[in-house]
Amino acid sequence: MPDDPTVTPPPTCPVAQMLAGVPQLGEDSFRRVVEWSPSAMVMINPEGIMVLVNAQTERMFDYGRAALIGQSVEILVPERVRQHHRGFRAGYFNDPQPRPMGIGRDLAGCRADGSEFPIEIGLNPIATEAGTMVLASIIDITERQRAQLRLEQALREKTVLLNEVHHRVKNNLQVITSLLNLQADYAADPRLRTILAVSCSRVKAMALTHQLLYERKDFSRLQLGDYLERLVQSIRASYRGSGKRIALRLALPDEEVQLDLERAVPCGLLLNELITNAYKHAFPGERCGEIVIELSKKTTDCICFSITDNGIGLPLDTELAQGSSLGLQLVQLFVEQLHGTAEITRQSGTSISICFPHAHPKETP
Numbered sequence: 001m002p003d004d005p006t007v008t009p010p011p012t013c014p015v016a017q018m019l020a021g022v023p024q025l026g027e028d029s030f031r032r033v034v035e036w037s038p039s040a041m042v043m044i045n046p047e048g049i050m051v052l053v054n055a056q057t058e059r060m061f062d063y064g065r066a067a068l069i070g071q072s073v074e075i076l077v078p079e080r081v082r083q084h085h086r087g088f089r090a091g092y093f094n095d096p097q098p099r100p101m102g103i104g105r106d107l108a109g110c111r112a113d114g115s116e117f118p119i120e121i122g123l124n125p126i127a128t129e130a131g132t133m134v135l136a137s138i139i140d141i142t143e144r145q146r147a148q149l150r151l152e153q154a155l156r157e158k159t160v161l162l163n164e165v166h167h168r169v170k171n172n173l174q175v176i177t178s179l180l181n182l183q184a185d186y187a188a189d190p191r192l193r194t195i196l197a198v199s200c201s202r203v204k205a206m207a208l209t210h211q212l213l214y215e216r217k218d219f220s221r222l223q224l225g226d227y228l229e230r231l232v233q234s235i236r237a238s239y240r241g242s243g244k245r246i247a248l249r250l251a252l253p254d255e256e257v258q259l260d261l262e263r264a265v266p267c268g269l270l271l272n273e274l275i276t277n278a279y280k281h282a283f284p285g286e287r288c289g290e291i292v293i294e295l296s297k298k299t300t301d302c303i304c305f306s307i308t309d310n311g312i313g314l315p316l317d318t319e320l321a322q323g324s325s326l327g328l329q330l331v332q333l334f335v336e337q338l339h340g341t342a343e344i345t346r347q348s349g350t351s352i353s354i355c356f357p358h359a360h361p362k363e364t365p
């Protein structure tokens with residue numbers, strides 16, 4: 001509550017400094033301001049006796065004014081905390097300072113019938129001819145607390161719902177994966193089996209984003225490091241046969257790299273294409289080598305990763321988006337979707353680096 005503007009405090013008091021330049025009000029005006037304040041206003045003397053109360057105090061605590069004036073302020077406090085309140089009041093009068101409302105204080109008022117209700121109190125010392133008084137302004141926060149509880153409940157329900165949605169999406173995608181696998185078992189043509197296996201791995205990469213959001217219970221951001229670890233595990237399992245020949249190293253930064261939901265799926269699919277390509281094409285026959293996957297956050301607003309292998313190298317005529325095969329065309333498409341850039345380095349193998357802005361361009365002012 002603002003300090004009372006009507007009484008002139010001693011010049012050294014902080015209230016006096018704040019009020020410098022504010023027109024002085026007479027006692028009548030002061031009483032009117034207090035009387036019609038939307039907060040309950042109670043002025044007490046150093047003995048804790050109520051010397052002034054306003055209309056809102058009568059309404060809030062359900063007492064007539066005559067029953068309040070001259071009484072100890074403790075009648076407005078629940079019986080269980082009266083003793084504590086007396087001590088607190090004495091302490092406050094020893095060094096009275098303006099004290100704003102709220103900030104984590106859990107206080108209760110007590111009506112004439114003994115019922116309790118949550119309140120917030122601001123205190124202001126007022127220098128008068130009869131000595132220092134304290135003007136307390138009190139608001140009933142029952143409604144605010146109810147609204148807050150309703151909001152918290154609604155938020156909990158939404159969280160449960162979102163959790164369920166991600167769980168179901170992940171389950172449905174897993175069903176699609178199983179169907180594609182089953183279909184592959186029935187395909188006599190090995191080319192068709194390969195196509196089905198590649199489609200299956202793309203669906204798995206998508207399912208993994210939902211699975212991680214669901215497991216982490218954070219539905220707005222994906223931890224890219226976590227995602228990469230799990231994706232690599234899954235791809236490695238599909239190329240089990242080459243496990244001894246092809247070493248894999250994952251270089252993750254110390255700090256977590258987070259990605260919003262909108263870009264998690266294209267980013268996951270992009271990584272899936274590039275890591276799969278390295279396994280599939282870089283080490284034909286019995287060739288041995290290493291794949292290094294590096295993730296970094298070069299600047300606060302840029303996410304970069306590179307997939308490097310020391311294999312046979314990308315054919316010289318192969319560029320992103322220009323090939324007749326779907327994989328690298330998809331890579332180009334996802335890079336554009338992420339508003340990023342891709343760079344191919346052909347040096348003792350293949351290295352493809354992708355960088356994209358951390359925040360979506362339309363989100364930045």
Ligand SMILES: Nc1ncnc2c1ncn2[C@@H]1O[C@H](COP(=O)(O)OP(=O)(O)O)[C@@H](O)[C@H]1O
Nearest residue numbers: 277278281282313314315318325326327328350
């Ligand atoms: N890391 C790599 N090392 C060597 N060759 C690669 C690599 N990645 C891609 N390629 C070559 O580029 C071609 C196109 O890749 P892509 O579009 O993903 O198609 P797909 O993987 O279905 O063959 C591959 O067939 C392969 O010859």
Ligand SMILES: [Mg+2]
Nearest residue numbers: 273277327328
């Ligand atoms: Mg491919």
